[in-house]
Amino acid sequence: MPSQLEVENVTVAFGGRRALDGVDLRAEPGRVTGLIGPNGAGKSTLFDVISGLRKPVNGSVALDGREITKLGPARRARLGMSRTFQRLELFGRLSVRDNLLVAAEMGPDRKVASAVVDGLLDRLDLRAIADTTADALSTGMGRLVEVGRALAARPSILLLDEPAAGQDREETERFSALLRTVADDGVAVLLVEHDMELVMEVCDTVHVLDLGKILSVGTPDEVRSDERVITAYLGAT
Numbered sequence: 626m627p628s629q630l631e632v633e634n635v636t637v638a639f640g641g642r643r644a645l646d647g648v649d650l651r652a653e654p655g656r657v658t659g660l661i662g663p664n665g666a667g668k669s670t671l672f673d674v675i676s677g678l679r680k681p682v683n684g685s686v687a688l689d690g691r692e693i694t695k696l697g698p699a700r701r702a703r704l705g706m707s708r709t710f711q712r713l714e715l716f717g718r719l720s721v722r723d724n725l726l727v728a729a730e731m732g733p734d735r736k737v738a739s740a741v742v743d744g745l746l747d748r749l750d751l752r753a754i755a756d757t758t759a760d761a762l763s764t765g766m767g768r769l770v771e772v773g774r775a776l777a778a779r780p781s782i783l784l785l786d787e788p789a790a791g792q793d794r795e796e797t798e799r800f801s802a803l804l805r806t807v808a809d810d811g812v813a814v815l816l817v818e819h820d821m822e823l824v825m826e827v828c829d830t831v832h833v834l835d836l837g838k839i840l841s842v843g844t845p846d847e848v849r850s851d852e853r854v855i856t857a858y859l860g861a862t
């Protein structure tokens with residue numbers, strides 16, 4: 626079932642410093658929503674709040690109108706939320722196929738896990754390396770497998786933290802097409818990414834975070850021409 630994510634007025638503090646300060650964000654089913662901003666802006670911290678790894682001091686997270694702010698990561702995963710991490714979290718000694726299988730078995734229906742993996746190997750064009758161990762993959766391919774693991778749980782909302790880092794241009798182009806098909810299936814995709822070409826090409830809406838606050842929200846064209854965004858981020862990339 627498609628899920629809408631609503632983040633309202635989220636604040637997180639480390640010591641006395643606010644890493645997030647009154648952040649609002651919305652991600653809708655069938656759309657790719659971008660979250661961009663300079664290093665240290667608070668993007669990963671916001672992902673941690675959305676996925677339940679960090680509790681905000683203020684604000685709420687809701688999925689389809691149901692408040693989930695107090696739920697832990699496992700409960701959120703059962704509600705259809707899947708995420709990837711900036712640091713690869715693959716099982717290094719397992720094959721690509723088995724990495725996907727472990728994730729698929731945690732999905733809503735274990736009986737279909739191997740069929741789900743079969744489908745993903747084709748969809749992500751991973752069949753040729755299905756028996757390769759994760760340790761032997763390039764960073765770019767590792768990231769693709771990590772996205773495969775997130776998809777194996779058949780999420781309704783998918784959080785991707787810098788999935789294209791380490792991918793070459795061809796891998797990124799294929800990845801961009803994949804993200805569109807994931808969104809077209811009704812998934813709400815939330816994408817943190819520094820690769821501006823990918824963000825501008827694939828996102829329907831982009832949120833720009835700077836120093837813990839949302840600086841701008843709009844279509845890629847609107848955000849790209851926003852002077853505040855150019856000054857805070859785009860001018861420097």
Ligand SMILES: Nc1ncnc2c1ncn2[C@@H]1O[C@H](COP(=O)(O)OP(=O)(O)OP(=O)(O)O)[C@@H](O)[C@H]1O
Nearest residue numbers: 639640644662663664665666667668669670671711
């Ligand atoms: N566990 C922590 N303890 C203290 N400060 C932290 C912690 N995690 C993050 N921060 C600080 O919070 C701010 C936001 O960090 P965060 O990693 O969310 O930024 P980011 O936008 O994801 O950056 P990047 O693009 O480099 O990944 C930074 O100033 C960071 O130093």
